[in-house]
Amino acid sequence: MSSSNNLEKILRMKKRAELAAGKRTCSLVLKNCKIINVFSGKIIESNLAIDNGKIIGIGNYEGDTVVDLNWKYVAPGLIDAHMHMESTLVTPDQMARIIVPRGTTTVIADPHEIANVSGIAGIQYMIDSIDDAQLNGFFMLPSCVPATPFENSGYRLDKDALSTLQNHPMVLGLGEVMDYPSVIDGKIDILEKLEMADRMIVDGHGPALSGKQLNAYMINGIRTDHECTTIEEMEERIGLGMYVAIREGTAAKNLDSLIKGVNNHTKFQCMFCTDDKHPEDILSNGHIDYNVRRAIALGTDPITAIQMATINPARCYNLRDIGAIAPGYDADLIVFDNFEKFEILEVYKKGYLVAKNKEALFKTKKIASEHVQGTVKISPIRPDQLKLPLESDVAHVIRISPGSIVTEHVIRRIYLDAEGYFESNRHLDISKIAVIERHGKTKNIGIGLVENFHIKNGAIATTISHDSHNIIVIGDNDNDMAIAVNEIVRLQGGITIASGGEIKGLLPLPIAGLMSTESMESVSENLSKLRDIAIETLSIPSTVEPFMTLSFLALPVIPELKITDNGYFDVSNFSFISVSEK
């Protein structure tokens, strides 16, 4: 016998059938629409009937409310196939305020930044922050926390920890498996997680893998990749049955290269994602709507571009209620009036108008965040803790390249002071960098040297430091470096600039040291001010984006040389090295 819960559902189904058959009046009819049919690839001039959040049908239906769209286009709401919400620097509710009006009605999020800081409680906070009346938030469980065994993060999430969230209705599977060497080598820890996610979706992250290595990487269930940079990589993955998410984020921009690989054979295995997109970039250029717009500008058939942002990710992630305009699908819709501009005029979520002219029409909810605050668990430091003793004046140095998170491993002759410590010199562009474990574990401080950052007269510190999110600080003197760090401790997370012995600028990021509680506009403005201070006060050239560059210098999965709380990590040889060349 049906339970009363089932009976209620069955009565809803009955009503839906009657509505679709035209026997009852729908709550809303959008009339005079050009409807994008992502299944047939056609544009249908007709009316669209909606009731109780669902699309009822296309055709001549009666509506309690009838809205005339004057032959504008209506497409399914857009889906970001892979993103880290933490990169927007605001809480998910504030993010929704900005991305929903730009057409994104669903995100598939990997909360691995906050998971490194706050563990399962951090993931739960992100899930709870999404109000599905405004935005669908689906989650992939972070597979690599910490990203490597070579650094100390706030939490270590093994298979048993992840399995506590495995059956959450918003969890789709396992997030990007960055530790590809362990997968290829068949390490038990990562295989346990893959086994846990068997029959779910497992996202990949396999840059440059090919041939047998790639076969070994994907054979145990990895089915997507968003790290392709060349058409060859993309084609190889599609040929293995993987879905490829074409990424266009703030740092990594792959769309212009990869869009040429989208053709009649491959188009249904391609999706769009942002991965990491920053506040100013979203506010100026848009979110997934930008990927669609750019693809159309580069000559992609507009329907194909829309399919890549709608039905393709829906199918990849087995999301049966979204991604199309057809009876039974959620009424998540975007309205626009031409393909070239692809400017989102209105957004409907489950049948309600939630955004118009890029403005959100909804209120956001704030949820309890005590579990993800107070995450900088160290005492203030003294400048002398940042001294770097060296055995010779020949040192290993991280050389940064503007616009890339890949570094070069170079060897430079530097100056030592009388006691054998590294000494800054105004003729050499060699800055000191330190990573300070901040999760209350080891209190490690790892110290190294950086070329090409060009920082003078001060220091920058931040708690955004991929992926362990320890405090990272760069500067030309230990005093300003300590001041910048200690201001972070006081704020319990953020970005700070110190110069001449005082704080010159700051952006508080109290949520896990990663996200502001302010609006995205306010964060963007604040960041812009900080950038001006970096240029004017610290003389950093405008070609170096100081905060993002700094944030990636501690990520020991990106070649060639990185700094961790345990010291230098040589990514090419997967081993720690000392700063001095002996």
Place this chain on the structure above:
Amino acid sequence: MSSSNNLEKILRMKKRAELAAGKRTCSLVLKNCKIINVFSGKIIESNLAIDNGKIIGIGNYEGDTVVDLNWKYVAPGLIDAHMHMESTLVTPDQMARIIVPRGTTTVIADPHEIANVSGIAGIQYMIDSIDDAQLNGFFMLPSCVPATPFENSGYRLDKDALSTLQNHPMVLGLGEVMDYPSVIDGKIDILEKLEMADRMIVDGHGPALSGKQLNAYMINGIRTDHECTTIEEMEERIGLGMYVAIREGTAAKNLDSLIKGVNNHTKFQCMFCTDDKHPEDILSNGHIDYNVRRAIALGTDPITAIQMATINPARCYNLRDIGAIAPGYDADLIVFDNFEKFEILEVYKKGYLVAKNKEALFKTKKIASEHVQGTVKISPIRPDQLKLPLESDVAHVIRISPGSIVTEHVIRRIYLDAEGYFESNRHLDISKIAVIERHGKTKNIGIGLVENFHIKNGAIATTISHDSHNIIVIGDNDNDMAIAVNEIVRLQGGITIASGGEIKGLLPLPIAGLMSTESMESVSENLSKLRDIAIETLSIPSTVEPFMTLSFLALPVIPELKITDNGYFDVSNFSFISVSEK
């Protein structure tokens, strides 16, 4: 912690990664292959490594056994997206002996014929009959048993009965929902079944539905249809996100019409199926390989045709292990040497060669079948039980059309005998037909008249009588009709021909009255003999296929007039009528 079961699986995953990475020797390498990549649409000239039933990778791998395919083509094993195994007239193990060598390695079966006779035990028998080392058998739970409320079958399967098999690993969802009026009208019984199958796959059967009717039909989760006969129907369904299975069976042949609707927009939502295919047809023409061959002959791109028989149904039914040649997929493979003939030379199932030159290399298993035998639960009948009393000499008559299961409802003047019973007349082509309830329920006998069957000097009876599978008998005299029926009772199912007071031919079908326990070749030969007897002894013209025509005359969902155990059913008005026109 992992259980030992999980650990075993994880160690298997580890080995698989090592094999794919080329660190270990695979058990089998097929070298010098032209491999059909259904993802990229390309043909790859390379070697194919296999181990423990799985594809390990394409490339230069080491193998314990190396088989040189001399540059023959290798494609994934073929999938029949929708079939009733009962229509092959043999048990599933015997069916596998014939269809596997023709390239079919997976069937998606709706066992609704046996379910009408033997209920859940019948479905379970079919599931248990498949040995997945030879053939994958996936099952859709029959949604409409009985097909209509207007007839008496052996079992009535409501949602609670079906739910006992819902979680069986080989069950994918709910079988073709034939009772489309109930779905459109939102009847609770059928919605309960749809609700049960929420998040599973639900197959449709919505011939000629369109517009709002079709919207109402599919809105609650119906996602496939195999009943399209026109491109317009096909396009409308694809536009609603449904998968369309292009059917090429023995009676219903839709491929030549529908293949023209396969294009770059629609091709990934198209599949192939046989629905109902008879022994002689399979033996002479093939199984799903015939659909592929025919599509290629009609100009379809060969890779597209293969996709429709492999990856497309795999995706539709969310079968993640089959339908492609890529690492991690089951090594279910077909080998052939040219696209035009598309003659299957070898078949591998989970890495083992199971067929060569159309011969099965495996032994079949027989399973216990007591639960599906002894299903003709009536005593012998007397000829006088078949007398048809009429109120006038003007009667409603079922007029058959050769080659169609649709009948016409006509009115004819006939002869009565002195006592007011229908009397056969050699000048009029009007035969008597009777349906005798055989499931031990009502013992009803429904009697009617048929034009255009041309039977003389005898009778034909069968327990294959869609969908309730009562005994149906047609003849020109009550004595032979009773003899034919009583032979069926003795055999406990089958097809019989009686003439001149004796049995002239018979085919025993002891399994539920639907399937033989003999080989398909033997059944085919036997049927051919019966057909000769029908022509020679009963003077039935060769344009009338007597057994299939008879089998569909009791199916009260096909227009216009049908005979049930309750008497005539007027399908156009959905009501019972008497034989006499008053």
